[in-house]
Amino acid sequence: MKLYFVRHGETDWNKARKIQGQVDIPLNEFGRMLAKKTAKGLADIPFTVCYTSPMGRAKETAELILAGRDVPIVIDERIVEMGFGEYEGKCCSKKGWELPDNFHCFFTDPVNYIAPKGGEGFADVKKRTGDFLEELYQKEEYKDSNILITTHGAALAGLLNNIKKRSLAEYWGVGVHKNCAVTEVLVEEGVPRIIFENKVYYDDVTEPWEDL
Known part of the structure; x- marks a missing residue:
């Protein structure tokens, strides 16, 4: 089984550094272009199924990556974005910061991050995404598939x-x-191994979060 994880394309809220969480913000045109370029990069991968938030x-x-292919798309709530409750829609860039000072823990100290009203903690998201993975690993019908x-x-x-078996303190990885x-x-036999991480199939410039 090979898994191909893709973060969604850009939205206007991404560009403005607003916290989206579980607000259903659509892709912008640049985001759609990135997805289409990613489709070309993955064109030779014969996908059996897709799971999406x-x-x-x-x-x-x-849908853009799989355009023209007969690949079923399955919605799974467990891989939805982290919920930020009352903080959704607030700006978290250095220049436009609209959040309490303790929200800095979100980026620097996941263990001590305090979820806002109506939001989730890191342990909550790790648990549900971990459950998703464990169930997927056990799907015998997909053992030789690209997903x-x-x-x-x-x-x-x-x-x-979860895949790296790292602590909550190391939640953000790269x-x-x-x-x-x-x-x-x-x-292989229920054991995951990362082949490559955070690879893009486009030359367009996207600014890192920490630079804004």
Whole structure:
């Protein structure tokens, strides 16, 4: 089994550094272009099935990557983005910061991050994404398949934190993946191994979060 994880394409809220969480913000035109370029990069991969977050930005990314192919797309709530409750829609760039000071823990100290009202903690996201992976590993019908998984920045970090068997303190790993970045994971006898991580199939410039 090979898993191809893809973070969704860019949205206007990504560009403005607003916290999207579980608000259903669509891709912008640049995001759609990135997804189409990613489709070309993955054109030779014969996907059997795709799992996507229910958010439109992740689902449309999957649809653009799989355009012209007869590949079923399955929605799974467990790979939806982390919920940020009352903080959703707030800006988290250095220049436009609209959050309490303790929200800095989100980026630097996941263990001590305090979820806002209506939001999730890192352990919650790690648990549900881990459950998704364990169930997927056991699907005998997909043991020789290539599977596309389209999701979100924090949810994807949770998936990879589970795969790497790292602590919650190391939740972010290499950091937030670029929009439409691809990570390939080989799963043999239920044991995952990362082949490559955060690879893009485009030359367009996207600014890192920490630079804004």
